[in-house]
Amino acid sequence: MSMDERSVVAEVRRVTLRELRLWVREGWVQPAQGERGPAFDEVDVARIRLLCDLRKEMALPADALPVVLTLIDRLHETRRDLRDLTKALEEQPEEVRRSVVAGFRERRRGSYRTDGGA
Amino acid sequence: MSDDPYEILGVPKTASHDEIKKAYRKLAKALHPDLHPDDAGKKAEFQAVSAAYGLLGDPEKRKRFDAGEIDASGQERPERHYYHQYAGQDAGRRYDPGMGAQEYEDAADFFSDLFGRRSRSGGGDYREAFHTRGPDLRYHLEVDFLDAVRGAKRSVTMPNGKAIEISIPAGVHDGQTLRLRGKGGAGFGEGPPGDALVTIGVLSHPVFTRDGDDIEMELPITLDEAVLGAKVDVPTISGTVSMSVPKGASSGRRLRLKGKGIVRASGKAGDQNVRLKIVLPDRMDGELEELAKRWREHSDFEPRKELRRQT
Numbered sequence: 001m002s003m004d005e006r007s008v009v010a011e012v013r014r015v016t017l018r019e020l021r022l023w024v025r026e027g028w029v030q031p032a033q034g035e036r037g038p039a040f041d042e043v044d045v046a047r048i049r050l051l052c053d054l055r056k057e058m059a060l061p062a063d064a065l066p067v068v069l070t071l072i073d074r075l076h077e078t079r080r081d082l083r084d085l086t087k088a089l090e091e092q093p094e095e096v097r098r099s100v101v102a103g104f105r106e107r108r109r110g111s112y113r114t115d116g117g118a
Numbered sequence: 119m120s121d122d123p124y125e126i127l128g129v130p131k132t133a134s135h136d137e138i139k140k141a142y143r144k145l146a147k148a149l150h151p152d153l154h155p156d157d158a159g160k161k162a163e164f165q166a167v168s169a170a171y172g173l174l175g176d177p178e179k180r181k182r183f184d185a186g187e188i189d190a191s192g193q194e195r196p197e198r199h200y201y202h203q204y205a206g207q208d209a210g211r212r213y214d215p216g217m218g219a220q221e222y223e224d225a226a227d228f229f230s231d232l233f234g235r236r237s238r239s240g241g242g243d244y245r246e247a248f249h250t251r252g253p254d255l256r257y258h259l260e261v262d263f264l265d266a267v268r269g270a271k272r273s274v275t276m277p278n279g280k281a282i283e284i285s286i287p288a289g290v291h292d293g294q295t296l297r298l299r300g301k302g303g304a305g306f307g308e309g310p311p312g313d314a315l316v317t318i319g320v321l322s323h324p325v326f327t328r329d330g331d332d333i334e335m336e337l338p339i340t341l342d343e344a345v346l347g348a349k350v351d352v353p354t355i356s357g358t359v360s361m362s363v364p365k366g367a368s369s370g371r372r373l374r375l376k377g378k379g380i381v382r383a384s385g386k387a388g389d390q391n392v393r394l395k396i397v398l399p400d401r402m403d404g405e406l407e408e409l410a411k412r413w414r415e416h417s418d419f420e421p422r423k424e425l426r427r428q429t
Contacts, residue, residue: 043209046203049201072201072205
């Protein structure tokens with residue numbers, strides 16, 4: 001799926017063309033470049049809806065948006081990394097997996113003890 | 119009854135909150151079931167009006183209805199895909215903020231290397247903070263159906279102003295992404311350049327459609343060609359070929375042109391499937407009518423026999 005600016009505005013009725021262009025200029029939405037201007041795919045459209053929710057429903061001020069977006073993006077990045085790491089780990093021999101899991105649990109217990117301040 | 123809540127309340131889409139409230143009160147007074155104990159129609163109308171007001175009287179719900187996110191019954195529309203559903207997949211990577219390598223500086227070398235996005239493909243000696251890989255650049259390229267099935271070369275100007283040559287492989291499908299290594303943004307320091315990611319949009323063709331590596335098309339033939347059989351010219355994606363229409367071919371019959379579909383780089387080729395369609399002239403001539411009349415007199419052909427038996 002690929003949509004130009006006008007189809008996006010028609011699809012996501014909460015966003016105006018002006019806002020959309022601003023969001024792209026700010027780098028909050030990063031459409032692919034097409035021969036006739038920006039080309040948005042479903043990831044971009046879902047992100048535009050998220051921006052509408054943050055900006056309009058939750059009335060988040062424009063200057064707070066980059067902070068929130070970066071946190072959200074970082075969260076997703078970390079989750080994906082964790083998922084990939086887990087998958088890579090699953091392909092390891094049984095004893096390697098066990099040893100990694102044991103080490104991980106050990107660290108976690110350790111950090112609870114520290115945080116808990118016993 | 120319409121299920122558009124605006125129509126039910128009889129207000130324009132631009133109505134203010136007060137106008138909606140007023141319209142609702144007026145209708146509620148006129149339709150209230152306690153005022154019309156035995157009128158089922160009025161009761162149903164009253165319920166519809168109440169439901170419409172439940173939606174439009176709530177500014178939050180009204181906004182979401184206007185935006186097409188919930189339907190008239192207040193249900194979430196199924197189309198809404200939340201961002202996290204995409205961000206969890208690899209397509210979401212484009213919005214990664216990119217983790218500074220310093221976040222892992224107390225970790226073992228191999229681990230910082232593992233997550234060191236900035237040092238992905240470079241050779242040996244780099245300090246990650248100063249030598250980083252360039253960004254990937256995304257481009258969307260619309261190609262004609264024939265270019266997509268036959269393969270083509272296109273030159274495009276990337277967002278950074280650089281022109282690059284793109285080889286579209288034969289059989290590329292709609293939505294496919296081509297990765298051109300090193301054709302993205304320049305690296306920083308001694309970091310390598312990023313990649314160009316080109317998603318392909320395939321435009322439709324008035325004659326050909328595609329089913330995997332096979333090409334489908336409909337071929338109009340005349341009545342005499344269908345009755346007597348004929349050799350006809352058929353367009354394919356690689357030029358016109360001659361094909362035999364067998365004697366007595368019906369509309370809908372499928373003929374296969376072997377190897378005339380998409381030819382992959384491996385040499386593997388799909389077929390072209392031709393669907394016959396018998397077409398009569400726009401204006402019927404007397405001779406054809408005479409022929410049909412004579413044929414009808416002695417023919418006992420019943421093409422709808424099966425149909426009758428099965429229904």
